[in-house]
Amino acid sequence: MNILNKVTLQSLKKSRTRTIVTIIGVVLSAAMITGVLTFGISLLNYMTNGAAQKYGDWHVEFLDVDSSFVQERTHDKGVANTAAFENIGYAALKDGQSPNKPYLFIAGFSKRTFDTLPINLMSGRLPENNGEILVPMSVEVKGGVKFAVGDKLSLGVGSRMNGDKTLGQHTPYLSGQETLVPKAKRTYTVVGIYQKAYFEESSAPGYTLITKADAGDKADSFSLFVTLKNPRGVHAYSSSTAGSQAYVFNDNVLRFMGLSDDNIFNTLLYAVGGIVVAIIMIGSIFLIYNAFTISLNERTHQFGILSSVGATAKQLRNSVLFEGLCIGAAGIPIGVIVGIGSIGLVISVVAKNFESIIYSNVPFTLTVSIPAIVVAAAVSMVTILISAYIPARKAANTPVMESIRQSNEVKVESKAVKTSKQAQRIYGLEGTLALKNFKRNKKRYRSIVLSLVLSVVLFISASAFVTDLKQASERAVVATDIDISLATQDMDDREILSLYDKLKTADGVYESSYQALMKYSGVAKASDLSDAYWEDAGSHSPDETVNLPMEVQFLDDSAYLNIIKGLGLPEEEYTGQNAKIIAVAKLTNHMKANREHELDEFIDMFKSSSMNFTIAPETNGKPKMEQGRNVSIKFVNTVPPDGPPIPGNSGSKNPFIFKVMAPYSLKEKFETSDTHLAIKGLTFRSKHPTQSMAEMKTMIQDVGITSSYTLINFSEMLDQNRNMIFIANVFAYTFIIMISLIAVANVFNTISTNIKLRRRELAMLRSVGMSERGFQKMMNFECAFYGMRALIFGLPIGAISSWLIYKGMGGGADNIDFVFPWGSIGISVFSVFFVVFTTMLYAISKIKKENIIDALRDDMT
Numbered sequence: 001m002n003i004l005n006k007v008t009l010q011s012l013k014k015s016r017t018r019t020i021v022t023i024i025g026v027v028l029s030a031a032m033i034t035g036v037l038t039f040g041i042s043l044l045n046y047m048t049n050g051a052a053q054k055y056g057d058w059h060v061e062f063l064d065v066d067s068s069f070v071q072e073r074t075h076d077k078g079v080a081n082t083a084a085f086e087n088i089g090y091a092a093l094k095d096g097q098s099p100n101k102p103y104l105f106i107a108g109f110s111k112r113t114f115d116t117l118p119i120n121l122m123s124g125r126l127p128e129n130n131g132e133i134l135v136p137m138s139v140e141v142k143g144g145v146k147f148a149v150g151d152k153l154s155l156g157v158g159s160r161m162n163g164d165k166t167l168g169q170h171t172p173y174l175s176g177q178e179t180l181v182p183k184a185k186r187t188y189t190v191v192g193i194y195q196k197a198y199f200e201e202s203s204a205p206g207y208t209l210i211t212k213a214d215a216g217d218k219a220d221s222f223s224l225f226v227t228l229k230n231p232r233g234v235h236a237y238s239s240s241t242a243g244s245q246a247y248v249f250n251d252n253v254l255r256f257m258g259l260s261d262d263n264i265f266n267t268l269l270y271a272v273g274g275i276v277v278a279i280i281m282i283g284s285i286f287l288i289y290n291a292f293t294i295s296l297n298e299r300t301h302q303f304g305i306l307s308s309v310g311a312t313a314k315q316l317r318n319s320v321l322f323e324g325l326c327i328g329a330a331g332i333p334i335g336v337i338v339g340i341g342s343i344g345l346v347i348s349v350v351a352k353n354f355e356s357i358i359y360s361n362v363p364f365t366l367t368v369s370i371p372a373i374v375v376a377a378a379v380s381m382v383t384i385l386i387s388a389y390i391p392a393r394k395a396a397n398t399p400v401m402e403s404i405r406q407s408n409e410v411k412v413e414s415k416a417v418k419t420s421k422q423a424q425r426i427y428g429l430e431g432t433l434a435l436k437n438f439k440r441n442k443k444r445y446r447s448i449v450l451s452l453v454l455s456v457v458l459f460i461s462a463s464a465f466v467t468d469l470k471q472a473s474e475r476a477v478v479a480t481d482i483d484i485s486l487a488t489q490d491m492d493d494r495e496i497l498s499l500y501d502k503l504k505t506a507d508g509v510y511e512s513s514y515q516a517l518m519k520y521s522g523v524a525k526a527s528d529l530s531d532a533y534w535e536d537a538g539s540h541s542p543d544e545t546v547n548l549p550m551e552v553q554f555l556d557d558s559a560y561l562n563i564i565k566g567l568g569l570p571e572e573e574y575t576g577q578n579a580k581i582i583a584v585a586k587l588t589n590h591m592k593a594n595r596e597h598e599l600d601e602f603i604d605m606f607k608s609s610s611m612n613f614t615i616a617p618e619t620n621g622k623p624k625m626e627q628g629r630n631v632s633i634k635f636v637n638t639v640p641p642d643g644p645p646i647p648g649n650s651g652s653k654n655p656f657i658f659k660v661m662a663p664y665s666l667k668e669k670f671e672t673s674d675t676h677l678a679i680k681g682l683t684f685r686s687k688h689p690t691q692s693m694a695e696m697k698t699m700i701q702d703v704g705i706t707s708s709y710t711l712i713n714f715s716e717m718l719d720q721n722r723n724m725i726f727i728a729n730v731f732a733y734t735f736i737i738m739i740s741l742i743a744v745a746n747v748f749n750t751i752s753t754n755i756k757l758r759r760r761e762l763a764m765l766r767s768v769g770m771s772e773r774g775f776q777k778m779m780n781f782e783c784a785f786y787g788m789r790a791l792i793f794g795l796p797i798g799a800i801s802s803w804l805i806y807k808g809m810g811g812g813a814d815n816i817d818f819v820f821p822w823g824s825i826g827i828s829v830f831s832v833f834f835v836v837f838t839t840m841l842y843a844i845s846k847i848k849k850e851n852i853i854d855a856l857r858d859d860m861t
Contacts, residue, residue, distance in 0.1 A: 004311065012326065017752065023331040025745045029383060030335025030737045032280045034376040035343040042347060042367040048256040050359030053671040054199045055252040056117045058083070058225035062480045063246045064168040070224050077239065079192065080158035081227040083116035085109050086219040087168065090180055090206050091155035097144035100173050103180070104139075105206030106157055107223070108213030112615040116225060117199055124149040124192025125706070130214040133188035137195055139207045141710070151190040151606045156182035158523055166357065168221070170246045173205035199225070201248060231257055245506070256317045277684040280738075281383050282454075289387040304397070312798030336373055340366075346734060349745045353726050414432035433765070445786065448747055452790035452835075453797070455743040456828045460798030462736045463824035464805050470725050483689040483715040484681040484696065487644030490707035500682050502699050508692040514553045515643050521547050522615045522658070523605070532587055532603045536655055538727070550583075550615070550658040552670060552676070553640055558662040567636050575663070580610075580632045583660040584640055598730055605656050610634045615660075617675040628671045633660065644681035644712065689715035740831075748839045751786075755843035765850045776844070783840050785832045795825055795834075 012019045062069065064087060074082050085106035093104050109117075114126065122137055135147040147153075160167040162178045188211060199210035215217075228234055231254065238247050254260040268375070303316055344366040351364040488496065497514065504512040524532075526544045535736050555563070563582070564574045574580050575748035588603035662670070686692040692711045700711070755762070766775060799821065806818045 002315075004306070004315050004833075005322050007306070007321050007668060008319050009326070012323065015291060019327070021745050021748055021752075022327055025382065025742055026327055026331030026384060026737060027335040028742050028745065029280060030332045030376060030380040031339035031342060032735075032742075033277055033379050034336045034339025034373065035346075035738075036280070037372040037376050038340055038343045039347070039365070039370065041369045041372050042343070042365065044256045044258075045367040046354070046359070046362060046364045048253060050257060050362040051253045053359060054118060054361055055250060056225065057081075057253065058116060058199075058227045058250050059231050059254065060226050060228075060238045060250065061199060061248050062224040062226070062242060062853070063170045063248070064166075064221050065224050065245050066220060067218075067222065069245070070222050073226055073241070075242070076226075076237075078229050078233065079226055080229045080714065081116065082224060083110075083113045084222045084224045085117075085210075085223040086112045086185075086213050086217070087223060088211070088219070089157040089183065091157050091182075092141055092180060093139070093145060093185075095145055096681075099175070100144050100203075100206055101143060101161070101207060102173060102324060103206035104155065105169060105204070105208050106133075106155070106186070107208050107210050108217070108219070109210050110213050113225075121196040122193045122195055123701075124190070127191055127210065127212045129212050130217075131188060132191040132211060133667060134192045134194050134210040135190055136197055136207055136209070137193055137222055138197075143207060146708070147190050147193070148708070149190055153188045153190065154368075155186050155188065157184050157186050158182035167205075168246075169201065169204040169206060169208075169223070170248070171205070172203040183272070198252070199250075226479065231259060234259060249462055256662075278380065280742075282381065285383055289390060313397065320392035321385065321388050324384045325387045328381050328384045332377050335380065336376060337642060339376065340373075341369060342734075346730060350730050362790065406614055411497055415736075428777075430770075430774050430781060433778050435601075435781070437782065448786055448836075449789045449793070451743040451747050452786070453794040453831050455740045456790065456794030456832065457798045457801060459594075459736050459796075459828055460821050461801040461805060462733065464802035464819075464821050466725075466729055467819050467821070468806055471819075481685070482683040483686045484644050484684040484693055484711070484713055486696075486709055486711050487646075487679050488681075488707060488709040489677065489679060491680060491705075491709070495705075495707065496682070499700070499703060499705065501705065503696050504684065506684075506686070506692045506695040506699065508686040508688045509684050510687060511849045513559045513641065513683050514664070514681070515555045515641070515683070516664065516680045518552045518554070519618040519619045520550050520552050520615045520660070520670075522550050522613045523623075523625075523628075524548055524611070524613065528606055528608065528611060530587075530604055530607050533605055533656070536615060548656075548658055548695075549597060549618060549654060550660055552615075552660045552662060553643065554662055554664045554667045554670075555641060557663045557665050559585070559641060560661065563638060567638060569636075571636070574634075577666070577669070579663075579666075580634055581660055581662045581666075582636045582638075582657065583633045584638065585635050585656065587656050602657075604635070605658065606635060607651050608635075615672075619641035624672075628668075631660075641683075643683065644679060644710070646679045680822075686715075689713055689760055744835050747835055748842075751839045751848075752843040755840070755847060759850070762847055765854050772848075779840055779844055780837075781851060783833070783836045786836045787829075790832055791829060792827065798825070798828070824825060831839065 037080075058081075062073070070082070070084050073079060088106035088108050090103040090105055093102055096102055108130070109127075119126065121134075124134075127133055133153065138148045158181045160171075160178050161181050162174060167174070188209075194210070197210075200208050228237060234249065234254065238249070249260070253262045279855055303311075306316065308619070347364060347366050354364045355362065386710055442526060443501065486499075491499070500512070500514050503509075524546050529537075529546065561571070562577070564571060567582070569582070574582065585605040588602065610633065612630060612632050614628045614630055616623040616625045618624075640661060690713065692797075693711070693716070696711065700709075762775070765778075769777075802821050803818065
């Protein structure tokens, strides 16, 4: 070790506080970079495992290959697993509504294929022979053709032909160019409905129906799925193996490995990671650069002496860089360990929340990657060397005599530090001295202000982001007082009420109800409607009649009776076959969507509190008046009970709510041949909805329900919402805390060392008679100037950043209001002054303990 490096080590030992704080800054920087990279790797690993579970763990599919190709691939080097299904053929989909998907595609699965390609059953079971078949739900949802368990399908199965060329699932439908050539008649029994064939391309012309492959059949066309031992070679393997065969990649899995052609996702992934690392590097460079600049100021006299006895500029520069390497060697390993440990703790806290939102059956665990650790260490070292190089170059280029005299430390003209007489009257002598000191060395104090500004802006911005996210999440889910609902349009009353009697016995269920909803229209005179209604509807004639769309909600008799009692209405008038019924009729056009409003905020739609109406069933949006009936309606102020969502209903476009409530026992009187039943539903409240939901699914399977239905766990949706907010809070505030710690370390380092560098100046002021009170007052003014300058810049930038985040998240729409960040601004103001004053008190306490004569004699060498 040369003499200059030994001198550097002695300087580090001499300034222990500064050295320790700088190392802490490096530890924080390395910990944050390591944490970001480790979390990114862990998240991608979790998403990869989850996607493999949902979509299958295969990497490439070869389409329309023969049996010899399938056999050859099983022996390929680097192949971990293969699975294939028979391409049995196509059949026409009668009455299909999707012009680009006019076929049913029959696939024959083996046991290995069922194990490799996930099948999510909605109802029924898997096929056990080649006469049974599974039908995807997408046939009903997109094709408009409904199949049920137990249906018999008689299909003419054949091939798609375009001239002499046979077409497969990889080739989209060629309207007017292709023909279906039937080859055999096949009969299947539908034994199950499954959600979706995830391996099916979106452009495929046939909906995939799955049957059990017949071992005796000798098929001539297969779809082969290959899983590689090393997925990174999937592109090279596919291109070299396929020849003229078509192939597709499992992008749902490969995108999380960075191997997908999905450039948008990859760009977003690396851009977000790069931005976060860049922010950390900028904050770290502030801290470490300031530390080395302060070190340089302390050693300026020393460098001058070394230069005078022959030290070259290169040797001095290397001396400062060696100091950076020493600090890096001490701080980076600790930072890497702290980063891995910290992100491991964070993942353990948020793992359950992640799993409830994304993949519930895949554990979210810490994944430690050696390449990520090496990258984190390299980025941290580059950050240190960049921070050290700038002051090192300055040290090497400073003339010898200036270094010895230290005359370059403060160069300023008198007018630059001149203060107004008004400022002198306001601040007094102590405040004026503090202001002059602030002005004479702006470069040194600018780093303190910038560090504080950075922390303030980040804290306010992150708080605004979390606030907006909470608003969006809370309003994305409709508020409801039910936990679980079952909705159907196909079950008759006997079937659904029998199922209701079973489901309400599920463990944890403490309240249950059943209901039905019908679409009706009511005829009202224009003069009966309120003035507020006509303000929006426009001009009218008092004698004209208006057709008003309404919903009739039939509630189970006990629930209806409880509402009547709650409203204080006479029970005898509202029960029985000729009873009055109640309704809610309110204007909603002045209300914002997805909000909870108090009942008294709504405006009445009618002038009177009760009326006689003629109502008629509504078909295709038009009333059938010939089937109308007269009813007596009492308008009430109550919230109708929540029910299951209506399929395909995106919300009413009418500027009002008009919902009639009636007992379920009256439903038959309202039913006609043209009555449109919107939905039948069962609703439940449970102490533990997840367990109740699981038990209900088992009950439904045991009963053998073949009608289509939808079972929804609203509580789970709300939990997912809360989990998203919790995760956003954890990561946003963890990031803020880490960046703020770097800024606090920077402020502490800069202020404490600046005070140390001004020992002689401060000792001189005390020696000429400045009292302890005056001395403290001067330092308090300096703190105030630091804090005020930081807040003058930080608060407006933070507020603007909050507004930009609000606009970026869809601000101005119905679901998010701009909330001015008063709370985070208040916390920022307190924190800035607390950090500055605390640091100054620490530094001044050290100065006050020193002897004035010793401080005046000290030449800082």
